[in-house]
Amino acid sequence: MVSTFELEIVNSTNKKEKPSQDQVPFGTIFTDHMLTMEYSSDQGWHEPKITPYAPITLDPAAMIFHYGQTVFEGMKAYRTEDGRVLLFRPEKNFERLNLSSERLSIPPVDEKLMLEYLTKLIELEKDWVPSTPGTSLYIRPFIISTEANLAVAPAQSYKFMVILSPVGSYFPGGMKPVIIHVEDQFTRAVKGGTGMAKTAGNYSSGYQAQAQAKQAGNADVLWLDGVEKKYIEEVGSMNIFFKIDGEVLTPELNGSILKGITRTSIIELLNSWGIPVTERKISIQEIYQAFADGKIEEVFGTGTAAVISPVGELNWQGRKMVVNNHEIGELSQKLYDTITSIQTGKVEDALGWTVEVK
Amino acid sequence: MVSTFELEIVNSTNKKEKPSQDQVPFGTIFTDHMLTMEYSSDQGWHEPKITPYAPITLDPAAMIFHYGQTVFEGMKAYRTEDGRVLLFRPEKNFERLNLSSERLSIPPVDEKLMLEYLTKLIELEKDWVPSTPGTSLYIRPFIISTEANLAVAPAQSYKFMVILSPVGSYFPGGMKPVIIHVEDQFTRAVKGGTGMAKTAGNYSSGYQAQAQAKQAGNADVLWLDGVEKKYIEEVGSMNIFFKIDGEVLTPELNGSILKGITRTSIIELLNSWGIPVTERKISIQEIYQAFADGKIEEVFGTGTAAVISPVGELNWQGRKMVVNNHEIGELSQKLYDTITSIQTGKVEDALGWTVEVK
CATH class of the missing domain: 3.20.10.10 (D-amino Acid Aminotransferase, subunit A, domain 2)
Incomplete structure (x- = not known):
């Protein structure tokens, strides 16, 4: 059995077809896996998991729906000409995620550990990083408050997630003012x-x-x-x-x-x-x-x-x-x-x- | 078959036990049913339903989690001494909901129809309206953007919901400055x-x-x-x-x-x-x-x-x-x-x- 604080990986058995690299509208296609982690006030952040990309289930009273206690990040993985995959200053994103969380009264994550988990996720999804010039794999880490409670106060439970989406060039016809x-x-x-x-x-x-x-x-x-x-x-x-x-x-x-x-x-x-x-x-x-x-x-x-x-x-x-x-x-x-x-x-x-x- | 624009009611077969009227923490206990309605850009608002209170399932890329396009209302149903149930100026809440929606680029709802649906929901949940002085049934209508898309733009799909929660007195020991x-x-x-x-x-x-x-x-x-x-x-x-x-x-x-x-x-x-x-x-x-x-x-x-x-x-x-x-x-x-x-x-x-x- 995996400890509640160790990363668990569940591989998808039903891989999706990858889209044509040039015709992907931003943020609409997602890869085969996602990263999730739970927070509770007694256990802190726990249950880090990489699992098949799937819908999540929340109580209608989950605080995210009512009081907007949530933060996110945006970053990218790039394909080099010799086929390697690079992240660009990813530590800065997790640093900023924690700064955003502080403002929204959300408990901080372990920045180094998050980068480690993210790296594992990208490793698993490496084939999803496109290679056409201007394309990349967009990375969206985010945290939502999940406690079912209509009191106007910081939540006692949260979910951290990372989802990945291949994106086409921002300037398909070349950079344009x-x-x-x-x-x-x-x-x-x-x-x-x-x-x-x-x-x-x-x-x-x-x-x-x-x-x-x-x-x-x-x-x-x-x-x-x-x-x-x-x-x-x-x-x-x-x-x-x-x-x-x-x-x-x-x-x-x-x-x-x-x-x-x-x-x-x-x-x-x-x-x-x-x-x-x-x-x-x-x-x-x-x-x-x-x-x-x-x-x-x-x-x-x-x-x-x-x-x-x-x-x-x-x-x-x-x-x-x-x-x-x-x-x-x-x-x-x-x-x-x-x-x-x-x-x-x-x-x-x-x-x-x-x-x-x- | 019910038309996609007619209210469908599915009764709960597993009724919850009602809490003690005086010791209910605000917004943590919910009644047996909820109201839901969907919006899509081609159909508009459709599929109004009263169904057993249950979790909802959303794509992790649902826009509510990323860009906060959402509005809500707060209102109450009160029990009279002779056992009747009253709403207090409910039309004002739906009017304001639409004003909030306009600011958040969310499509408006039919205010009269919403009040009609809400009345049906409260009718069904009448026994949940408490009678101890100061208590009431709190009503939370809300709309969330549900489209799975990371583009920073108004969503093409939304969910309208109403959930109900019995609440104790705001001033359990009497009003206090x-x-x-x-x-x-x-x-x-x-x-x-x-x-x-x-x-x-x-x-x-x-x-x-x-x-x-x-x-x-x-x-x-x-x-x-x-x-x-x-x-x-x-x-x-x-x-x-x-x-x-x-x-x-x-x-x-x-x-x-x-x-x-x-x-x-x-x-x-x-x-x-x-x-x-x-x-x-x-x-x-x-x-x-x-x-x-x-x-x-x-x-x-x-x-x-x-x-x-x-x-x-x-x-x-x-x-x-x-x-x-x-x-x-x-x-x-x-x-x-x-x-x-x-x-x-x-x-x-x-x-x-x-x-x-x-």
């Missing part, structure tokens, strides 16, 4: 809120703004701070960078901005190239002024999904700011090429960012 | 956010502040506005009223405050008594000044759970404001007695607020 609406009505997050945590409620609260922006021909929204609607925070669910008059700028982490792992990596990479990045408050007025002065060179979003998503146009209160003639900037392209090359083992990983799954 | 911490670090909601919607993420985001307040000896927190941390919004998950120098005040609905049905009822009741209620911005500084001037007569929270929860003390930045010598105010008591008497059919329902379940 997007049009972004600067949102000055709806708010994503505010000081003292949950903006720095990767928690469910932060995402669906943006749907209304995103739908309105899309209807007006924009790809997504640029969120301003919730207090003054003046300072730039995030673009869609990505961090944002500006290159203005030779200087690279990004909003400083203020408690309402998510600490993106791609964001951190870009700052470190630029520093390693001798290009300093200034992290500070950036007002939309300042960006507009720089645009009017012809000084905006590049704007790009950063995140696990796209790595780099160039912004070709910002629309703010009826004013249109076209960036770099709707073309991909030189720095955006270089950052994208470098990071994706590190992720897929094409260049030497001088900064020690990748972890190979044997 | 509580000590409240004025929260000036954490934020519940902000303009442009989801504060006016009854959605899961608004609740767990408050746990950290509530835990800190409790550790310091407070029962709950008073939330200030997210922009200036200056204006009063809500207390815990209740609305708040002040009686200052003879005048009754409550924060005006500003988009970040929940439009409480008890709040509305109290305003209407006071108006019917010839007591006007001023709805406006109220700063915590103004309350402190009124306290210093000896003009604060009463402070109370209002909500479905407690009806009236008198506040005996407010703690703000180390300053203690004792209200009415920690005693229940005359108006608080009168409002509590009147509303609970209407809810339980002890007095004439002159305002037409109750709906009898035959």
Whole structure:
């Protein structure tokens, strides 16, 4: 018998057919196995298991359905040209998962152990990591509160899960700058809120703004701070960078901005190239002024999904700011090429960012 | 065969034992049946069913677990002395459910039909409505997004549910004023956010502040506005009223405050008594000044759970404001007695607020 604290592996006997690598809509196809682990206040985290991917059963009163106590992460496994599988700074994801959990009053997980379990899961699902350029195996760790109780209070039981989904290229026709609406009505997050945590409620609260922006021909929204609607925070669910008059700028982490792992990596990479990045408050007025002065060179979003998503146009209160003639900037392209090359083992990983799954 | 749009009722064959009426912890015991209804983008809302209370099964990628697209309501069924069962303004709950859904990009339900289904469910569970003074049958309607898809976008499928839970008295030892911490670090909601919607993420985001307040000896927190941390919004998950120098005040609905049905009822009741209620911005500084001037007569929270929860003390930045010598105010008591008497059919329902379940 397996101890309640040892990883148990139950192999799937009914393997799914793998989809065509290029035509996978994001997040709709899942691999053969999943990782689960339970938490109870008396046993702590226990019963880690890798089992066939299957529905889960919860009481209708499970707290996740009522009070939203939940956190998640997003990361990827990449296939190298010589067939190896690499993870990109996975320890940073489990570190952030615990930071998010702290904000949501969820008990922390053992970060090293989670990475160990994740590695075992990826090992088992290695064949699911696609090899076409731009594709990867998306990894979604998440924790939900499972106690059946309508009291407004932290749960006494939780479930940790990791599910895996093969994803096609974010830019099937090649990287393309997007049009972004600067949102000055709806708010994503505010000081003292949950903006720095990767928690469910932060995402669906943006749907209304995103739908309105899309209807007006924009790809997504640029969120301003919730207090003054003046300072730039995030673009869609990505961090944002500006290159203005030779200087690279990004909003400083203020408690309402998510600490993106791609964001951190870009700052470190630029520093390693001798290009300093200034992290500070950036007002939309300042960006507009720089645009009017012809000084905006590049704007790009950063995140696990796209790595780099160039912004070709910002629309703010009826004013249109076209960036770099709707073309991909030189720095955006270089950052994208470098990071994706590190992720897929094409260049030497001088900064020690990748972890190979044997 | 029942049409996919007609209510189907499947009776439980294995009835549970009902708990002792006085010793039921809130929200932990559920009745024999539940109401469910499905939504798909092609069929709309369909398959309304009353079935035995049972766990539900969801894909691990169900959007509720990842992006928090969900709304809920809270209401009660009351037992009258002559054995009848009354609902209190239930149409207001379904109206608000749809308002919350709009903010969360969830398709609306047919309010009248939902009330009809709810009435059928309560009819079936009539024996579960307790009769001891202060007790009731708590009703929890909620909607969750069920589509298995990790794309950050509104779901194409949802589940509407109603579950029922008998609850003991909110004040088992009689109504008692509580000590409240004025929260000036954490934020519940902000303009442009989801504060006016009854959605899961608004609740767990408050746990950290509530835990800190409790550790310091407070029962709950008073939330200030997210922009200036200056204006009063809500207390815990209740609305708040002040009686200052003879005048009754409550924060005006500003988009970040929940439009409480008890709040509305109290305003209407006071108006019917010839007591006007001023709805406006109220700063915590103004309350402190009124306290210093000896003009604060009463402070109370209002909500479905407690009806009236008198506040005996407010703690703000180390300053203690004792209200009415920690005693229940005359108006608080009168409002509590009147509303609970209407809810339980002890007095004439002159305002037409109750709906009898035959």
